[in-house]
Amino acid sequence: VLIRVLSAGICNTDLEIRKGYVPGFDGIPGHEFAGVVEESDDSSLRGARVTAEINAACGTCEYCRKGLGRHCPNRTVLGIINRAGAMAEYVCVPADTVVRVPDSLSDTQAVFIEPLAAACEILVQIAVNPGHEVLVIGDGKLGLLVSFVLQTTGCSLLLRGHHEEKLSIAADHGIATTTDVSYNRRFDIVVEATGNPAAFADALALVKPRGTLVLKSTYASQVTCNLSKAVVDEITIVGSRCGRFSDALALLANHQLPLERLVTASYPLHEAVKAFAHAEKREALKVVLKN
């Protein structure tokens, strides 16, 4: 399916890719986007506003058969592994990855479907309920989206970060926030979403015995830590990556999320270099490219 791109978001992974995080990929980045279908075998799709699942799976391997195409060893990944991404005038994707964007979402809001799906993945992997005390560490885009998703469970939620501006977006949405790193409290579930490998040991120390640490950050560097704590306290560490777009769309159909407030700036595509520089800034949240 050939899609004319309307908007594409810059993700931290795109910034990491520029630094060589994905050896062997030097193609067009961009895996968060919305566009209009220009060409498709399915004529009903032509002219429709769509996005596409980041993972394009083979459909036949043991993972695909279990509904885990996002772990298909033969998969291509939009703008990351063996497939040109959406930071371009046009992007071409397999028909079975195309997802219609609901009319209720703007082109800009639609770039959040992919990262929101990644946040929703936590609820696919572990049970979170109102009895749980949950801490999210990191007030970047991912930490905020994870907080929005976890808030829907009714759990007792705290978001910890360093940026008052970013935390205020969560606070205005009814989420308790803190910049205090000195408290002694421990949590049933801690979500590490800082992207900083130094945060791992700290996050582990904040989990109660028999609790769960969810790792959303892909650290570019090695982590050094004392894993004996995880054994003695029988902590479960859950690596968590991509989610199902359908989960994100179902969530957006039922909850108003302040996605527009996560947009720091928009740039025309021909100013992509400038846009990337802006996205690298500490205070930046989502930077969007527009065609």
Added chain:
Amino acid sequence: VLIRVLSAGICNTDLEIRKGYVPGFDGIPGHEFAGVVEESDDSSLRGARVTAEINAACGTCEYCRKGLGRHCPNRTVLGIINRAGAMAEYVCVPADTVVRVPDSLSDTQAVFIEPLAAACEILVQIAVNPGHEVLVIGDGKLGLLVSFVLQTTGCSLLLRGHHEEKLSIAADHGIATTTDVSYNRRFDIVVEATGNPAAFADALALVKPRGTLVLKSTYASQVTCNLSKAVVDEITIVGSRCGRFSDALALLANHQLPLERLVTASYPLHEAVKAFAHAEKREALKVVLKN
């Protein structure tokens, strides 16, 4: 309850404690034992052959109320935290930790109740079924006991180690074994039981996407690793420590395990120093002290 000790096993934790693994503990070690009750408020216990749960919990905190006394923050741990252990003529334990040793078990076999309970803990924490391909890494005492426990689930099981002698105990019990570290296969569940921090990265690499790595080893030193693999492949890492003695006894009631073959040597208590030196040897499995 005052117990006259008949036998006590030397565990790797005891060897680590000698090296200072538990800061602040310089008391009598020993948490695997069998003995005869000499004094007890419960007169029916007098003269009974017993052992005792390693964790003595407060019974009132949030963990105790959930049946997780082994994570009670106020607990004492026999021969490890704030309680003198069983490598002595007598040991004194709280009444609610006392567990009767079935007549079917010898004094020597009874020292395996505690480590076998720790192996059983894996089945309390994760579901293992006949559809799972499972790898246990490490052919020491713990790796062998873990293999015996996992074998009962009917899973497809492979034990990997370096010692033909030790592996033969598992092989004679019907467990597939290997010394080959070069294969390319990956597993649904990998259990790391080597005690060697360098083995962690290797174990992680052998887990399938969405699979589980069970950590049974408490590493004395820090681990350096690339945790991005756990995130990208959404691997769950489960720290696993002590188990319930009742699980071990139920298992022993239903399965004949070659526990005697795990006994490398027995020493009288007054030769404990010699016994520890023997237990330190690479080829040693369980060394038992006898009164």
